[in-house]
Amino acid sequence: MIKLLRLYGIEWKESRRSPLWHKNLIVKLLLAFTFIYLFGMFVFLGVILDDLMIKLPFDEINYNTYKESFVLRRLNQFLLYYFLADLIMRYFMQKLPALAIQPLLHLPIPKSGLAHFLLGKSLLSPLNWGHALLFVPFIIELYSNLSFAEASSWTLAIAGVVVFNNFFLTFIKRTSEVDWRVFISMLVLLSMIIAAHWFDLIDFLALSADVFNAFFLQPITAVIPWVLALLFYGLNFYYLKSNLYLSKLSKSKRSKVTYVGAGILSRFGVVGRLAEMEFKLIWRHKRTRTVLLMTILFLGYGLLVFPVDTYQGNYLMYVLFSLMITGMFILNYGQYLLGWEGSYFDHIITRNVSFEDLYMSKFLVFIIVSAAAMLLSIPYAFFGWKILMVLFSVFLFNIGLATHVVMFFGSLNPKKIDLNAGSALNWQGVGAAQFLLVIPVMGIPLGLFGLGVLLGDETLGLIFIAVAGLIGLFGTRIWIKMLAKWLFSQRYKIAKDFRNQ
Amino acid sequence: MDIRINHLTKVYSDYTAMSAPDLKIPSGESFGLVGNNGAGKTTLFRCLMDLIEPTTGEVIIGDMPVQVNGDWKEFTGSYLDENFLIGHLLPEEYFDFIASLHRLSKEDVSKKLGEFEELFNGEILGGDKLIRDLSKGNQKKVGIAAALLFDPKVLVLDEPFANLDPSTQIRLKDLLKRLKTDRGVTMLISSHDLQHVTEVCERIVLLEKGHIINDIKTSSQTLAELEEYFSKVGQTV
Structure with missing residues (x-):
């Protein structure tokens, strides 16, 4: 037990010494702002939750029948959805930091202790206590409406559901990482639920209400989620305990050498050569490959808008989707611009290649992928030549301006990406800065378009977007020089950060 | 290609990691760097390769300070770590x-x-x-x-012998010796292996806690001298 507490002490140190705290002031401020914003949003939502429930335009529940429990009953109708969404969100966000205990494995701590430690640690995730922000204001209100026993048992049950979700999901995720069938069966289950909902086979609102109403009507039922949570804790525990071996933790699979592409790029001098290397990097790692495949997926997104009658002539939607079609790769790949190559940044510094050529090669990669997306989306002209016009002006913006903006943000405070740990659901390197990047990349063109519409018509808006792109494109040399200069001035710091990460 | 190090120091907030006030490595010299862990060998090499920013001073390869531009990268080969x-x-x-x-x-x-x-x-x-x-x-x-x-005209290797099997160590040693005699490469090598480094290098610089405490022209006694030093270091403090 003492040992376990010590482990938490180490954990506390780790979080306090995380590189997250060693960012520059602007990023820190942005992070703080995002955090406060999210925090505030949740609390605000929690405060207005009961008002919201009263004002909802449904009336299956008669206010006069229930009065005191009316608000709660309404909320309970939706909680099943809420916690299902929570599960899905957790699947993408929740980390399973099993590798973090690698240095502890050889120490005289029993495996069961380590397993308890890992499981207990998972409870500290903001994905768990985030719920409290939402529910606490609501619960305070609850105590004034319901009896103490009722309010308490409901509260206890909700906490139990959160804990259950935590352990249920970590178990599913853990097992699905080694056995894809688990993932598939979960997917099938989810599709069945959605299908059942779609065809009205099950009344989920009523089901949700039944389940969650029981928690305050029959206080004893509040034990159920806790029992289930304990069950999944146990499953997790035994799974972990029997799998805590180095060979099982670290995937030392021999990598297969794959690369398509005939080295045409290497004819374009050093820049082409570097671009070719970049494609090799992209192609040889799961995570980067996923980014590329996502780009292909986004090509299809146009089908959701361009042929649909509702959006006919809705240029704003056209612009938005065009931005995604030709810009998604730039955004997704470029946000970690230097991080991808973080494991050999010392090599980058000492090789005889200027930083200008480095940025030029990355710019070339963006142009190639973006242009390919543009070419492949030409068939959308079938739904109207104006769509092509939108696609093309946005394409100009993406390669001319978005590239440079993204390259700057991607060089700002980069985090090393461990390419070899790459799975599709790897969230390493994701930070607030990555989300903020969307603002200029999406915001500027939409703003320009809006300005054009305000001053004239849609065509003018498109012209604004295209001209901005062209200006960016003609200034490429200048921007890249500036970026290179900036990287040159930051090279020691970045190299140091990469070495320490 | 000769290397000059002027007033080079790397100071972290509370201690001096490395201080090399004045060091000239003439063209074609094989220069060995020895010292215990934390003596500042890698720090010196990293400053040399422009990987960390020195607190004061500069490194000049040929006639160009390494910090100013990257021309030296054309003729400098280096391997410090992975x-x-x-x-x-x-x-x-x-x-x-x-x-x-x-x-x-x-x-x-x-x-x-x-x-x-x-x-x-x-x-x-x-x-x-x-x-x-x-x-x-x-x-x-x-x-x-x-x-x-x-x-390369300049070669910088950090602990080249570590992790190599004995045969490879011997082969590498021969290769480095040939590089010196045949091509006149300016070589900077750090090592914990005193025997190898005295064999390959004609000059040995001894670092202790960031400071150069000895600068020896390798002779038949050098190995014994170094062993003598390393067996005593730390005891006298």
Whole structure:
């Protein structure tokens, strides 16, 4: 037990010494702002939750029948959805930091202790206590409406559901990482639920209400989620305990050498050569490959808008989707611009290649992928030549301006990406800065378009977007020089950060 | 190509990691750096390769301070650690890449790699293992070979003998000696292996806690002198 507490002490140190705290002031401020914003949003939502429930335009529940429990009953109708969404969100966000205990494995701590430690640690995730922000204001209100026993048992049950979700999901995720069938069966289950909902086979609102109403009507039922949570804790525990071996933790699979592409790029001098290397990097790692495949997926997104009658002539939607079609790769790949190559940044510094050529090669990669997306989306002209016009002006913006903006943000405070740990659901390197990047990349063109519409018509808006792109494109040399200069001035710091990460 | 180090220091908030007030390494010299862990060997090399910012002073290779521009990278080969390797490439691809940056032809590369055949011992080329899947020793071979690929005038190697098997250590030693006599390469080598370093280097600089405490021209007594020093270091403090 003492040992376990010590482990938490180490954990506390780790979080306090995380590189997250060693960012520059602007990023820190942005992070703080995002955090406060999210925090505030949740609390605000929690405060207005009961008002919201009263004002909802449904009336299956008669206010006069229930009065005191009316608000709660309404909320309970939706909680099943809420916690299902929570599960899905957790699947993408929740980390399973099993590798973090690698240095502890050889120490005289029993495996069961380590397993308890890992499981207990998972409870500290903001994905768990985030719920409290939402529910606490609501619960305070609850105590004034319901009896103490009722309010308490409901509260206890909700906490139990959160804990259950935590352990249920970590178990599913853990097992699905080694056995894809688990993932598939979960997917099938989810599709069945959605299908059942779609065809009205099950009344989920009523089901949700039944389940969650029981928690305050029959206080004893509040034990159920806790029992289930304990069950999944146990499953997790035994799974972990029997799998805590180095060979099982670290995937030392021999990598297969794959690369398509005939080295045409290497004819374009050093820049082409570097671009070719970049494609090799992209192609040889799961995570980067996923980014590329996502780009292909986004090509299809146009089908959701361009042929649909509702959006006919809705240029704003056209612009938005065009931005995604030709810009998604730039955004997704470029946000970690230097991080991808973080494991050999010392090599980058000492090789005889200027930083200008480095940025030029990355710019070339963006142009190639973006242009390919543009070419492949030409068939959308079938739904109207104006769509092509939108696609093309946005394409100009993406390669001319978005590239440079993204390259700057991607060089700002980069985090090393461990390419070899790459799975599709790897969230390493994701930070607030990555989300903020969307603002200029999406915001500027939409703003320009809006300005054009305000001053004239849609065509003018498109012209604004295209001209901005062209200006960016003609200034490429200048921007890249500036970026290179900036990287040159930051090279020691970045190299140091990469070495320490 | 000669190297001059002027008033070079690296000070972290509370201690001096390395201080080399004045050091001249003439062209063609083989320069050995020894010292216990934390003596500042890697720090000195990193300053030399412009990987960390010195607190004061400068390093001049030829006539150009390394911090000002990257011209020295054209003729300086270096391998300090795995951060110099691109793990997701095959060794051949990595060599080709480095060679292309130095505008070498395919023939040049294969000729050059032929010279390393002995060093590689058949474990590097022709396999299907990416660099990241190689053992530490083999990774080091790749890094050293890449540093030598383009006939550098200056060569910087940090602990080249560590992690290598005994045969490779001997082969590397011979290779380095030949580089000195045949090509007049200016070599900077750090090592914990006193025997190897005294054999390869004509000059040994001893670092202790960031400071140069001895600068010896290698002679037959040097090894004994160094052993004497290292067996006593720490006791007298």
